[in-house]
Amino acid sequence: MADSNAKMTQATPQEVIISVVAGLFAPLLAIFLIVQLVLGIQQEHKPDTTSDAAQKAMLARIKPVAQLAALDANTPKVEKSGQEVYDAVCFSCHTPGALGAPKFENKGDWAGRLGQGYDTLIKHAIEGIRQMPARGGDGDLSDTEVARAVAYMANAAGASFKAPEAAAPAAAAGATASAKPDPAKGKAVYDANCAACHATGVAGAPKPGDKAAWSARLGQGYAGLYDNALNGIRGMPAKGGNADLPDADLANAVAYLFTEAGGKL
Ligand code: HEC
Ligand code: HEC
Structure with missing residues (x-):
């Protein structure tokens, strides 16, 4: 037994090195070739995101997911104007x-x-x-x-029907908004986001407290005004153009304008 063991370990150091290197090299070469192959295939299939058609196709592919997200049962349905x-x-x-x-x-x-x-x-x-x-x-x-x-x-066409109002934004927005919109807090939001147009009346923006400019608008009620400030109407951009404005801040700013014009919350 000792004899045969001795024979097997008789390889010279060079032989050991050569066999180790050869043993490593073969699988390494194989891995390298596989990686090259995969990269080559990916190159060919890289989606062309530049052309119009490709972008449309991509939108079409993600649409079902996007729609599912929109249908999430936790998101209250926002009724359209x-x-x-x-x-x-x-x-x-x-x-x-x-x-x-x-x-x-x-x-x-x-x-x-x-x-x-x-x-x-x-x-x-x-x-x-x-x-x-x-x-x-x-x-x-x-x-x-x-x-x-x-x-x-x-x-x-000349009628003056009063459209049904939205549910108060407070009810829709859940926890944070269980409080009523607060005109006092709205003043600062107004100064920062709305005054640029509403203080000067740019493009026909009704000025705060200008009863004549607001009288016809008040008929929509606070909720109707909030809806229009949220979604935009004519010269009034959605959220005053600041898409990041939290709904609660917007509600307070609308409440400020509404009460300044004589509306009762
Ligand atoms: C496929 C075409 C079509 C679409 C879409 C359509 N309407 Fe109409 N609508 C008509 C026609 C046609 C008439 C006239 C019917 C008649 O009096 O013979 C009409 C009449 C009306 C009238 C008057 C009814 C009356 O009693 O005189 C109202 C109100 C109305 N539509 C509202 C809407 C609203 C709101 C929408 C969108 C939600 C809408 N329509 C979408 C074709 C359409
Ligand atoms: C870029 C200018 C501009 C900014 C900024 C702006 N508004 Fe307006 N807003 C207008 C104009 C113009 C109108 C009048 C639109 C019309 O009735 O033709 C208007 C109308 C309104 C109305 C009345 C809507 C109606 O139904 O009659 C409300 C409420 C309102 N704005 C709230 C706000 C609030 C709140 C902000 C700030 C968060 C704001 N606006 C920022 C231009 C602006």
């Missing part, structure tokens, strides 16, 4: 007057219909009437959203 609903759903018929739809802002088209009253118009818009499909064909719209779109359209 009348204008948003109109722009998304109703305009396709009511702007061109397709199928005999009364055209937007065309008083002649709407005159006879307005006489039916807001409630009947809402009922017809929700249930559909003749060529007018129920909810404009978008079954996802809530009654409130349809009612707002009807007010938006009817008011553009």
Whole structure:
């Protein structure tokens, strides 16, 4: 036994080194070649993110995920404003007057219909009437959203219907917002974010306390004003142009403007 062991260890130091190096080199070479192969394949398949078509394709791929995120049950559904609903759903018929739809802002088209009253118009818009499909064909719209779109359209044709208001932002925003919007806290937010336009009346921005400029707006109530300040309306950019402004701060600033103009929270 001792004899055969002695034989096996008789390799010279050179032989040992050569066999060790050779033994290491073969797998290393294999690994190197595999890595080269993988890198080569990746190069060929690298997505082309520059072209328009490629970006569209990518958006299409991630869309289902994005939509799922949007449907997260924990996010309360934010009801659209009348204008948003109109722009998304109703305009396709009511702007061109397709199928005999009364055209937007065309008083002649709407005159006879307005006489039916807001409630009947809402009922017809929700249930559909003749060529007018129920909810404009978008079954996802809530009654409130349809009612707002009807007010938006009817008011553009001369009516003065009062659209249903949003649930108070406090209720929607959860824990932090269980408190009422605070006009006193809103003054500082206003000074920092809103005064640039509202103090001077830039582009027709109503000045704080200017009763004449606010009187027609107050009818929308605090919630309606908040909605418009949140989403933007005409010359008023969404959140005054500061997308990072927390909703609670915005609510306080709107409350400040609302109460300065004589509104009661
Ligand atoms: C597919 C086309 C189409 C779309 C989309 C559409 N409408 Fe209409 N709408 C019509 C037509 C056509 C009429 C006229 C029906 C009639 O009186 O014969 C009409 C009439 C109306 C009327 C008047 C009803 C009455 O009693 O006189 C209201 C209000 C209305 N639409 C609201 C809406 C709202 C709100 C939306 C979006 C949510 C919408 N429509 C989307 C085609 C459409
Ligand atoms: C870039 C200029 C600008 C800034 C900044 C700005 N606003 Fe306005 N805002 C306007 C204009 C212009 C109007 C009038 C829009 C109209 O009715 O045509 C307006 C209207 C409003 C209204 C009335 C909306 C309605 O429904 O009548 C409210 C409320 C309001 N702004 C709140 C705010 C608050 C709160 C801030 C700050 C967080 C702010 N705005 C910042 C330009 C601005």
